[in-house]
Amino acid sequence: MLIEDKYILKDSNPFKMQPYEEATINLELEKNPPCYSTLLTGRVFDRDSPISNATVAVFDRNLNPLFHTTTNEEGIYNFINVLNPGEYKVVASAKYYSTSTAKCIVLRPNDVYELSFSLKTNSALLNGLVYGKILMEGRNMAIPDAIINLKSSDDPNKIIYRTTSNNNGQYIIYDILPYKYIMEVKKVGYLPFNPIELTVETYKFIPLNVNLIRDSSNSTGTISGTILSHKVPVSNTAVFLYSLNARGNETIVQVQVTNKYGVYLFSDVSNGSYMVKCKLQNGEDFQRNITI
Template sequence: MPTFDKYKLQPSPLITIDGREQETTNFQLQAAPPPDAGNVSGTVRRPDGTAIPFATVQLFDSNGLPFEHTNSNPAGQFIFPRVPTGSYFITASEPNFLTPLRISLTVLSNRTTSVPIVMQVDPDANENAIFGIVQSPTDNQPIGDATVELFRVTGTTTEMIGIVSTNGQGQYLFPNLVNGTYFISASKPGFLSNQSSQTVVSDRDFAPINVFLIADPDANTGTISGVITDATNGQTLANATVALYSITNGVENIIDITKTNAGGLYLFGDLLAGIYRVKATIQEET
């Protein structure tokens, strides 16, 4: 049967004996409160029974809130003493292992509840991660909702292997990366895209890569484009001369000239707010 205090352990005053004195010390014991707590103990192990030392063991209350934590000793053992009676959950954490599902348990008055915790090896434990912030170079303000692409370089081959968006703090994360050479590219409408230098990661590296995006000075401009075709047969016309006119107070002035491509397409970009007209022709020498 387990034992518990019926009375609190009470010390006496100091007693000095110089010779053949016979001192008497009487004192009163205070009744101990009835036991309303118990212990939680156990061992953290691998599936094969091998102990896992120095694992963090977390005890949660019945509402799932953290109550107390401790570490397993070199033999994988842990104990939570004097835990108030009631219902709890328990789990453990250790690098290179997966956190098990929380185990429910009940603490009884003046009893020890034993809980074995088994942890599986994390198959991705030795993989790497690349993380960072996309921000403005002028004031270091984070840029949210930017698109970040991750590329892996193998020899002369470059492969895009991931694409994410930054959060409100401009942060991004690419986890579970195999050893190798990587770089990122960041972009967002209204900014000029940018690309990082290459970074090599291996054996559980967590590599930070921050990227700056410069505001596009032509972000608030428009484009005019189209396809030039033969009016009789609809065939697209390559190398047609296309002139762009700006119209101010009814006066037309040419501000740019281009030619259609092999598919008959033309494009004028970086156009400020205004009124424009496009004229096209094909001329031949006689």
């Protein structure tokens, strides 16, 4: 005769007894949940070949994870007396394979449910992958919006793959056909980077960080704007760029004249504090403080 627990083992918190003390310890028992005899079993395979170490995961109807297991050398998995009767969704996955669709099942008491999965090779990872960060040399700062090109080693003028770094300097290029490539990285304001030769192979993930050097000779900026009078652009207006020192003294460093659309542009402006003023003879004055 099978003897089963009716209640779950309950324990109290640790306590100390003092001499002549009368201790009272109350415990509230919880009923042991019923144990149903259920079996979910099946096979994970690629065409006719079993996939070992594949993961089979069981979710509730809202895709909240509950249990998972792995397949044996024959691609077989089992959930024995683990799942209570009810509705579940089951998903299978394996390294280098795409995740299967979620299959809905309904388990009943003392039921055996067979569910197998045929996985397809993950085309995105079947080929190679290159990833890493674009950083500023010596400062370990991320460089966003850098352009990363992969070119064929046979034709360096032909770009085959291209991406850009994100705000954290990260980039990734996947599904790269196995071959020999030349990788180049470009970013305005940084010195040209010596191209890197790399060999991409099937299922090969290549980590590659690149450090760029700031181009100090190309660190200047521009100042531009529009001169208006009563919301109408004013052409042929003289615009003056003043530099401001620590004491607030003003020195004219550039002069421009607006075009027919009232637009002016100062180029090759170094870091510092500036003020822009404009004047049309016998006309109106305009000024604005600017810090670069």
